[in-house]
Amino acid sequence: MVYYIFTLVFFCFDYFILAMGLNIQYGEAGILNFAYIGFVAIGAYFTGVFSLPSSAGTGQHYILGLGLPFPVNLLLGGLAAMFFALIVALITLRRLRTDYLAIVLISLSLVLYDFCNNFVSLFNGADGLYNVPEPFAKAFGLTVNSFIPFFACVTAVISLLMWFVMSRVMRAPVGRTFRAIRDDEVVAAALGKNVFLMRLKAMLIGSFYAGVGGGLLIQFGGSFNPTAWLPGETFVVFAVLIVGGAGNNIGMFVGALLVETLLIHLPAFLPEIPGHPGLIEYFDNAVVGIVLMLMLWFRPQGVVPERLRRAASFGVRSGLGMLPQAPIEPAALDRP
Amino acid sequence: MLDSTTGRPERAAALRCEGITKAFQGVHAVNGASFDVPEGQITALIGPNGAGKTTVVNILSGAMRCDSGRAFIGTTEITNRPSHTIARLGLLRTFQLSRELGGLTVLENMLVAPADQAGESFVNLLLRPGLIERQEREHAERALALLDTYGLYDHRDTRARELSGGQKKLLEIARAVMASPTILLLDEPMAGVNPALIELIGGYIVDLKEHGVTVLMIEHNLNVVEKICDYVIVLAEGRTLATGRLSELRENTDVVKAYLGEVIDAGASH
Ligand SMILES: Nc1ncnc2c1ncn2[C@@H]1O[C@H](COP(=O)(O)OP(=O)(O)OP(=O)(O)O)[C@@H](O)[C@H]1O
Ligand SMILES: [Mg+2]
Numbered sequence: 001m002v003y004y005i006f007t008l009v010f011f012c013f014d015y016f017i018l019a020m021g022l023n024i025q026y027g028e029a030g031i032l033n034f035a036y037i038g039f040v041a042i043g044a045y046f047t048g049v050f051s052l053p054s055s056a057g058t059g060q061h062y063i064l065g066l067g068l069p070f071p072v073n074l075l076l077g078g079l080a081a082m083f084f085a086l087i088v089a090l091i092t093l094r095r096l097r098t099d100y101l102a103i104v105l106i107s108l109s110l111v112l113y114d115f116c117n118n119f120v121s122l123f124n125g126a127d128g129l130y131n132v133p134e135p136f137a138k139a140f141g142l143t144v145n146s147f148i149p150f151f152a153c154v155t156a157v158i159s160l161l162m163w164f165v166m167s168r169v170m171r172a173p174v175g176r177t178f179r180a181i182r183d184d185e186v187v188a189a190a191l192g193k194n195v196f197l198m199r200l201k202a203m204l205i206g207s208f209y210a211g212v213g214g215g216l217l218i219q220f221g222g223s224f225n226p227t228a229w230l231p232g233e234t235f236v237v238f239a240v241l242i243v244g245g246a247g248n249n250i251g252m253f254v255g256a257l258l259v260e261t262l263l264i265h266l267p268a269f270l271p272e273i274p275g276h277p278g279l280i281e282y283f284d285n286a287v288v289g290i291v292l293m294l295m296l297w298f299r300p301q302g303v304v305p306e307r308l309r310r311a312a313s314f315g316v317r318s319g320l321g322m323l324p325q326a327p328i329e330p331a332a333l334d335r336p
Numbered sequence: 337m338l339d340s341t342t343g344r345p346e347r348a349a350a351l352r353c354e355g356i357t358k359a360f361q362g363v364h365a366v367n368g369a370s371f372d373v374p375e376g377q378i379t380a381l382i383g384p385n386g387a388g389k390t391t392v393v394n395i396l397s398g399a400m401r402c403d404s405g406r407a408f409i410g411t412t413e414i415t416n417r418p419s420h421t422i423a424r425l426g427l428l429r430t431f432q433l434s435r436e437l438g439g440l441t442v443l444e445n446m447l448v449a450p451a452d453q454a455g456e457s458f459v460n461l462l463l464r465p466g467l468i469e470r471q472e473r474e475h476a477e478r479a480l481a482l483l484d485t486y487g488l489y490d491h492r493d494t495r496a497r498e499l500s501g502g503q504k505k506l507l508e509i510a511r512a513v514m515a516s517p518t519i520l521l522l523d524e525p526m527a528g529v530n531p532a533l534i535e536l537i538g539g540y541i542v543d544l545k546e547h548g549v550t551v552l553m554i555e556h557n558l559n560v561v562e563k564i565c566d567y568v569i570v571l572a573e574g575r576t577l578a579t580g581r582l583s584e585l586r587e588n589t590d591v592v593k594a595y596l597g598e599v600i601d602a603g604a605s606h
Contacts, residue, residue, distance in 0.1 A: 172468060173447070173455030176440070180448040183437040190397055191515055192423035192451045201458065247439075311443050311492045314476035315469070 128225020
């Protein structure tokens with residue numbers, strides 16, 4: 001029972017991180033990143049190969065195998081996803097806009113998928129990586145069962161840290177400029193904003209979140225293979241984002257709780273319907289799809305909509321009456 | 337202001353076009369437009385519908401590339417340079433159809449405008465939060481003062497997409513002013529606003545000139561041109577037809593035929 005609950009807790013916080021990363025890209029900067037799950041996978045695989053020992057004698061084929069300890073490998077996994085994003089962004093982001101970019105990205109995630117699936121010496125192909133060391137398991141003497149609650153808590157702490165950072169970013173001028181570009185990139189450029197550079201920033205920070213979220217996935221389960229990141233998985237993260245409310249971090253948590261935890265993972269723990277094994281799991285995606293359609297129809301702003309940043313929050317001391325400048329009189333027009 | 341014999345501006349040109357051309361699938365929208373915009377004055381860009389006025393502004397502001405010709409800010413060539421680079425050289429523009437940043441509040445629309453904000457860099461976000469906070473407060477103070485001037489203070493916390501058409505026009509100008517322009521291109525700032533607001537906007541434009549801003553405005557209302565513009569450029573079929581003071585252009589038969597026509601008689605006898 002405790003095992004079930006903490007598995008749900010883990011997925012909730014992990015998808016909170018994933019949704020925050022997609023939110024800065026799509027909700028804030030308007031980049032329709034349909035390759036998002038690809039960046040999650042890069043983060044997961046690299047976190048794995050940074051932590052696994054050298055591949056000789058493991059029966060697996062993979063690159064690196066550096067045997068690095070836990071937070072270090074996770075950080076490097078996030079950076080690997082970020083580096084991959086840099087390459088992708090330099091190729092695609094400068095020339096392509098919205099829908100074309102989305103199409104290119106979705107193709108890219110398919111190519112990446114086939115590549116990882118078939119190029120065995122990279123990340124062990126279709127079998128994927130397994131036996132990835134459990135963080136702190138030896139140091140704290142954790143058993144198979146106590147590891148799950150422990151790591152769910154670690155993930156919760158990491159996600160809260162990342163939430164703190166992300167909310168600072170979104171409240172800062174950089175977040176405002178992202179949203180300006182999302183609303184009208186021509187206007188943003190006319191105001192002197194380097195649209196490409198700003199989009200690149202959103203792409204990088206979002207991909208770091210994707211990579212860390214992926215790294216936590218492989219550390220939690222100890223394994224990661226292509227079935228874990230079918231290109232369609234991107235849309236589960238989009239569902240989290242849309243249900244929660246694009247543009248709002250609290251919304252990302254609510255979305256993760258509702259979609260990932262309640263709709264996707266909880267049904268797996270329901271008792272089987274007699275005579276129809278696995279039937280419930282088959283309905284997962286259909287239910288997510290229906291919920292998504294209902295949300296877009298009835299509440300497109302999500303459960304927790306984007307919040308307005310009000311004037312009062314800028315710490316301006318003077319009130320209206322004390323403003324330095326008086327309105328200009330239209331009398332100027334009456335000159336000879 | 338103008339040299340009385342040549343009718344050309346005697347001040348230095350803040351902005352210059354040399355033989356700009358632009359075709360859309362064979363349609364020559366701009367076909368060799370050449371003109372100087374004198375520094376520190378209000379210049380009107382007039383001409384019939386479809387003359388290519390908006391296209392010229394799009395090219396000058398970097399929103400579109402031209403096929404040939406050159407453009408300069410002072411002595412700096414800006415031909416086909418990206419929008420954001422041109423904006424950073426001090427040239428700001430507004431759009432014929434207002435383009436508000438709909439999801440942002442009116443105040444946030446203003447706060448996007450200043451260039452080189454410390455808070456647009458992640459490094460500063462980590463290392464210099466104090467600087468960012470101070471800058472934000474200063475920008476917010478200036479933005480609120482400008483919103484007060486432009487009559488939008490009470491709407492500071494409204495999402496920009498919820499403003500009326502006229503309010504969007506005002507926000508558009510205020511936002512460009514917030515970016516501290518040295519050259520301001522206004523594309524029909526008074527189209528679709530009521531007469532009282534026309535007076536008000538005219539007053540703001542004159543005030544900008546008094547603060548040293550060079551203004552180039554596209555305008556169809558010749559009463560406004562007569563009242564506030566120092567210098568006029570007439571564009572017809574993508575070419576510069578004439579330049580000079582409005583009073584001089586009234587005697588130019590080409591101009592009268594191409595554009596002014598009846599309007600000038602009505603305007604002269606108002
Ligand atoms: N993006 C575009 N694609 C195709 N044709 C265009 C485009 N923009 C402008 N044109 C064409 O170029 C010509 C000039 O248009 P432009 O908008 O510059 O005129 P204008 O002088 O601003 O007119 P108005 O006074 O009506 O605003 C028109 O014939 C128009 O149809
Ligand atoms: Mg026009």
